[in-house]
Amino acid sequence: MTLASASSRTSFRVLGVDGDDDLARRLVDMGLWTGATVELLQAGPFGDPLLFLLHGYKLALRRGEADRVRVERVAAVQP
Amino acid sequence: MNAAAVAASPQQRTVALVGRPNAGKTSLLMHLTGTVQRPVNFPGTSVECNESRVRIGDTELCIVDLPGIASLRSISRDEEVAIGFLRGSGGRRPDLLCCVLDASRLAVELRFLQQVRSLGLPIVVALTKVDVAQRQGRPVDSAALQRALGLPLCVVDAARGQGIAALRTLLAQPLPAGQPPPTAVPASGAGADAAAISALAAAVQPAAARRSRSDRLDAVLLHPWLGPIALAGILLLTFQLVFTVAEPFMQWIEAGQELVAGAIEAALPAGALRSFLVDGLVNGLGSALVFVPQIALLIGFVTVLESSGYMARAVFLLDRLLRHVGLTGRSFVPLASGFACAIPGILATRILDDERDRLTTIAVLPLMSCSARLPVYVVLLAAFFPAHQAGLLLLALYLLGIAIAAVVAFVLRRTALRGGSSLLAMEVPVYQRPRLRVIALHVWASVREFLRTAGSVILVATIVVWFLSYYPRPADIHQRFEVQRVAAPAGEAGGELRARLDAEEAAAYLEQSWIADLGRTVQPVFAPAGFDWRLVVGILAAFPARELVIPTLGTLYSLGTVEADPDAPDPNLREALVAARDEHGRPTLNGLVALALMVFFALCSQCAATLAAIRRETHSWRWPLFTFAYMTTLAWLAAVLVHQVGCWLGYGIVG
Numbered sequence: 266m267t268l269a270s271a272s273s274r275t276s277f278r279v280l281g282v283d284g285d286d287d288l289a290r291r292l293v294d295m296g297l298w299t300g301a302t303v304e305l306l307q308a309g310p311f312g313d314p315l316l317f318l319l320h321g322y323k324l325a326l327r328r329g330e331a332d333r334v335r336v337e338r339v340a341a342v343q344p
Numbered sequence: 345m346n347a348a349a350v351a352a353s354p355q356q357r358t359v360a361l362v363g364r365p366n367a368g369k370t371s372l373l374m375h376l377t378g379t380v381q382r383p384v385n386f387p388g389t390s391v392e393c394n395e396s397r398v399r400i401g402d403t404e405l406c407i408v409d410l411p412g413i414a415s416l417r418s419i420s421r422d423e424e425v426a427i428g429f430l431r432g433s434g435g436r437r438p439d440l441l442c443c444v445l446d447a448s449r450l451a452v453e454l455r456f457l458q459q460v461r462s463l464g465l466p467i468v469v470a471l472t473k474v475d476v477a478q479r480q481g482r483p484v485d486s487a488a489l490q491r492a493l494g495l496p497l498c499v500v501d502a503a504r505g506q507g508i509a510a511l512r513t514l515l516a517q518p519l520p521a522g523q524p525p526p527t528a529v530p531a532s533g534a535g536a537d538a539a540a541i542s543a544l545a546a547a548v549q550p551a552a553a554r555r556s557r558s559d560r561l562d563a564v565l566l567h568p569w570l571g572p573i574a575l576a577g578i579l580l581l582t583f584q585l586v587f588t589v590a591e592p593f594m595q596w597i598e599a600g601q602e603l604v605a606g607a608i609e610a611a612l613p614a615g616a617l618r619s620f621l622v623d624g625l626v627n628g629l630g631s632a633l634v635f636v637p638q639i640a641l642l643i644g645f646v647t648v649l650e651s652s653g654y655m656a657r658a659v660f661l662l663d664r665l666l667r668h669v670g671l672t673g674r675s676f677v678p679l680a681s682g683f684a685c686a687i688p689g690i691l692a693t694r695i696l697d698d699e700r701d702r703l704t705t706i707a708v709l710p711l712m713s714c715s716a717r718l719p720v721y722v723v724l725l726a727a728f729f730p731a732h733q734a735g736l737l738l739l740a741l742y743l744l745g746i747a748i749a750a751v752v753a754f755v756l757r758r759t760a761l762r763g764g765s766s767l768l769a770m771e772v773p774v775y776q777r778p779r780l781r782v783i784a785l786h787v788w789a790s791v792r793e794f795l796r797t798a799g800s801v802i803l804v805a806t807i808v809v810w811f812l813s814y815y816p817r818p819a820d821i822h823q824r825f826e827v828q829r830v831a832a833p834a835g836e837a838g839g840e841l842r843a844r845l846d847a848e849e850a851a852a853y854l855e856q857s858w859i860a861d862l863g864r865t866v867q868p869v870f871a872p873a874g875f876d877w878r879l880v881v882g883i884l885a886a887f888p889a890r891e892l893v894i895p896t897l898g899t900l901y902s903l904g905t906v907e908a909d910p911d912a913p914d915p916n917l918r919e920a921l922v923a924a925r926d927e928h929g930r931p932t933l934n935g936l937v938a939l940a941l942m943v944f945f946a947l948c949s950q951c952a953a954t955l956a957a958i959r960r961e962t963h964s965w966r967w968p969l970f971t972f973a974y975m976t977t978l979a980w981l982a983a984v985l986v987h988q989v990g991c992w993l994g995y996g997i998v999g
Binding site (some may be wrong): 267287288290291292293294295296298300301307308309311312313314316320321322323324325326329330 | 414415419451452456477480482542549565571572656661664713768770772826
């Protein structure tokens, strides 16, 4: 699965970022490297963009951008 | 070399401030050196950076504030220049790097540091926002971090200036002999390295446990429907404040202009020199200065919103909407500024990474109804429409600009500026209290920029328009009016008549002037829109600044001096506009023609300063010329459409 289909209150582990273009590099530079833990906080007013929590900071990604990040579900996050 | 020589010529050391965006580099530079000196351009590029010098002991530090970079692989133009400088490709290479790391997102910052170490330059680490991490319940053990990194490290508070003295000392220390070995970083970020960084970050900073104040604010400000409502409220409040707070300052500037003009009129006899000084020079200076209060306030508020962290939330809320028309959430900041004045908006487009996004935003920005259009709308609406219609029409004129901007952006992104959509991938920073000093600095820099580029253009354009409206000045007009003035009864009784004769004389001169010739020559082009030659002269004279159309029409309708005051439109001008007749005794203006004129002003780019700002920011004449051409064409088409449809519906002038 990818981050675009992430559900909230769940933490995910990054498996990798697809492609080797500017976007892929930017995503890794922003902290979405293999093994990083990510959590979806919320979606924007029209369901896009998405707001994630990773490494203790908040990152906004468009759905198309989040779709490049392969993840696996780790655990439900306590509210 | 002896000791005295060393003291006389301190050792020069170039220090580059390196950091990811939002790490707090610029405020750090301000505290390190006391001031931020004038921004300098990187050789051969348009990218600007701040450079300041400070002397510590025998060492003179030349500190260069590089644009924020996310990694050593460039994506934007700014990043490319910054990275080029770090690699020494410009011929000048820093001796020392001051790597600014944000403690509230340590893992990402540590990976960045890892990349920077691969450059092989000596590094001093400045750890900022430790207090933010503390409040989030994730305090950083800086001593453990320093041991693990093996680099000189100093905790600083870039906003308040704490820890700066210690950092200065570290930066002035003797450099380690020999270069530190470059460390390789795997490009994918995968593997043992990323794991090691995550482990280090976890070791010196425990995981977050607390819901911070930022999170509680975001629960409202990023709420799916409360968020947009709050955004609209914040914007309305900002504009309301900009307009109301700026008003008294603008009146003072106008009063000052009148004072100076009055003094010149008292000191000099009537003639070309006096007219040049009063109507050209002083008027031009006043026209430029009168924008300063609004620009300063607007930049102040935008900086508050930006440095508090709210702007990133606004971008998050609006990205989807703006992407429909081919812009990005980040275009919002410059576009919103455009409602006060296009020039700070055009400067604000520097925050857009993507060149196509930036050019699209610049090209549609002048369509936002700026504050200089407001007096034009208010005078014409008050003259020809009842109050209840006037309010709606005013709103419609603002919406017209926005709608056309959306269409133009949509078309541009599919034609001249076609290309893939830009990235959003944006950090949403923790809310912070804005610092007065940072705001003051931004405001001052923008005002200086405005006066340097826009101000000089407004001044020159005003003088050109003065020249065209003053000359050729045939002598017989003066003789004709002088005869009547002499015939007028002396003293109080003739005062009113003499004033009327003066106004009529001014109108007669203007009718004979070169600008009137130009207006009459161009008028056939505007005939389908219903504009007579006087309105065309008004449009031409408004090129230095839009609101100048009002005083020009005032002179043409023999009113003498007319103020373009949006709160209290001159009742005489209103009546004169309604009563104006052409040579055949037909009215030259009615509601329909006024509406066509307002629509023309809503869409045209009658602002020399805006075009100059576009020229400066795009580094070519192509974009200002394109903007002028497309906006004038659209404005003409829309005015003709309004007039023709109106005539067909029976609202035309019946003679």
